[in-house]
Amino acid sequence: MTEVVAQLIDALGDAVSVDAAQLDAAQADKSGHRSGSSPLAIVTARSIDDVQATLRIATQTRTPVVTRGAGTGLAGGAIGGSGEIMLSTLAMDRVLEINGSDLLAVVEPGILNGHFNDILADQGLWFAPDPASKAISTVGGNIATNAGGLLCAKYGVTRDAVLGLKVVLPDGRLLTLGHRSVKGVTGLDLTALMVGSEGLLGVIVEATVRIRRAVPGTVATIAAFYPEVRDAAASSAAITAAGLQPAVIELIDPHVLRAIDAFHGSSLSQRGAAHLAVQFDGPGAEDDARRALEIVTRLGGDADLTTDRDEADELLAARRAAHGSLAALGTTLIEDVSVPRSALPDMFDAIADIEKRYGISIPTLAHAGDGNLHPNFIFDGPEVPDEIWDAAGELFTAALKLGGTLTGEHGIGVLKKRWLGDELGDDQLQLQRQIKQVFDPLGILNPGKVF
Numbered sequence: 397m398t399e400v401v402a403q404l405i406d407a408l409g410d411a412v413s414v415d416a417a418q419l420d421a422a423q424a425d426k427s428g429h430r431s432g433s434s435p436l437a438i439v440t441a442r443s444i445d446d447v448q449a450t451l452r453i454a455t456q457t458r459t460p461v462v463t464r465g466a467g468t469g470l471a472g473g474a475i476g477g478s479g480e481i482m483l484s485t486l487a488m489d490r491v492l493e494i495n496g497s498d499l500l501a502v503v504e505p506g507i508l509n510g511h512f513n514d515i516l517a518d519q520g521l522w523f524a525p526d527p528a529s530k531a532i533s534t535v536g537g538n539i540a541t542n543a544g545g546l547l548c549a550k551y552g553v554t555r556d557a558v559l560g561l562k563v564v565l566p567d568g569r570l571l572t573l574g575h576r577s578v579k580g581v582t583g584l585d586l587t588a589l590m591v592g593s594e595g596l597l598g599v600i601v602e603a604t605v606r607i608r609r610a611v612p613g614t615v616a617t618i619a620a621f622y623p624e625v626r627d628a629a630a631s632s633a634a635i636t637a638a639g640l641q642p643a644v645i646e647l648i649d650p651h652v653l654r655a656i657d658a659f660h661g662s663s664l665s666q667r668g669a670a671h672l673a674v675q676f677d678g679p680g681a682e683d684d685a686r687r688a689l690e691i692v693t694r695l696g697g698d699a700d701l702t703t704d705r706d707e708a709d710e711l712l713a714a715r716r717a718a719h720g721s722l723a724a725l726g727t728t729l730i731e732d733v734s735v736p737r738s739a740l741p742d743m744f745d746a747i748a749d750i751e752k753r754y755g756i757s758i759p760t761l762a763h764a765g766d767g768n769l770h771p772n773f774i775f776d777g778p779e780v781p782d783e784i785w786d787a788a789g790e791l792f793t794a795a796l797k798l799g800g801t802l803t804g805e806h807g808i809g810v811l812k813k814r815w816l817g818d819e820l821g822d823d824q825l826q827l828q829r830q831i832k833q834v835f836d837p838l839g840i841l842n843p844g845k846v847f
Contacts, residue, residue: 422475425468425473426470426529427470427730431478432478435480438482441487442487448570458838459840461566462480463600466533468532469806469809470732473845473846488504489506491503500559500606505537505602505603508535509526509538527545528546539603541806556606558587560572562600563590573587596832597832612679613678617703617711618674619711622698624669625650629762632672642674642684643675643676643677646762649759651759652721656718659717659720662714686701733768734769756787758787766804792818813845828847
């Protein structure tokens with residue numbers, strides 16, 4: 397037992413584990429990436445005091461710390477390695493307050509997004525951030541990566557739902573950031589800086605978030621199928637260009653449709669090569685859906701419209717099942733680029749070109765309403781082959797040339813850090829490194845990630 401582990405056990409008792417199976421699991425997340433060796437120990441924090449005690453020991457002993465929630469990340473941002481403390485906030489999973497008058501809630505970071513929404517639903521309320529992994533991902537993890545999801549085109553990403561945070565710094569100090577009021581512009585916005593910071597600046601231990609009242613009225617959903625994926629992308633761009641604002645626009649390409657059919661025994665691909673699901677909610681939903689239906693059919697879609705909520709849930713369940721279907725085909729590198737919505741058809745053309753030149757398939761999903769694509773690279777074995785990285789690099793370059801970004805919601809983690817400078821440029825990259833040093837002068841938080 398190392399001196400660091402002995403100090404942790406002395407301060408935190410049974411919150412500290414050196415169980416080999418648990419340490420092994422902490423070496424990987426849902427990205428498919430795995431570290432070369434296991435961390436020193438896992439601390440399962442149950443309180444803010446536990447987090448502070450862990451970080452004080454880490455600072456005193458100069459020991460790196462990786463913060464982890466449910467381990468559902470897709471960029472390798474919360475995996476532990478040799479000589480590191482894995483700090484889990486998964487057991488900090490309480491809802492501390494629900495305030496229907498002010499439409500806010502206070503939660504601990506370990507609560508699962510879906511479970512939080514189940515609790516809110518009993519009071520006619522909901523939390524808008526809606527990642528496809530909401531049943532298994534934590535609100536703290538959503539905040540750390542600024543997660544998006546199916547509903548963000550209309551209701552925003554996680555940053556738009558965060559009012560305030562409590563954050564523990566590497567030396568154990570507790571910061572209270574943000575506010576409970578609708579407005580608040582005192583000083584620099586450190587709350588927004590923390591959202592999407594991927595565990596580099598501090599440990600999120602509490603969040604004050606915006607919640608919403610349940611949306612009244614009809615939910616109208618279009619299921620459309622197309623002969624080509626570019627046609628589906630063009631329809632999506634045309635819907636938003638027409639001034640319509642769906643709550644959901646999800647696009648599934650031919651490779652993904654076939655994978656879903658194979659895994660679930662469905663027959664979606666028999667109706668078309670590509671699928672577009674478009675959903676409207678709130679007053680006027682059905683009228684807006686009928687206008688969108690006209691656009692869809694004019695651009696070649698074979699489409700149905702339903703106002704039945706169960707049918708709608710079944711349609712979107714296919715989208716949520718996509719990643720599991722692809723994982724059944726082999727090791728999956730799930731990428732995450734975003735482009736302007738009008739550039740979505742061009743991005744699909746770029747993906748098709750890369751597929752042809754490299755002789756590979758790149759199954760792609762898209763939150764088409766905001767131009768966020770999830771191209772998937774599937775291969776055998778634990779290591780990403782060089783040709784896959786080369787193809788991914790070309791895909792990232794294509795997105796940047798179209799005015800897009802390397803990541804819309806998954807984060808940089810370890811998987812994309814080699815391309816970070818391509819988007820940010822040297823000056824901004826250096827400035828971001830300097831910000832990291834202000835919060836974490838010893839460099840012990842999530843080392844080797846992002847930068």
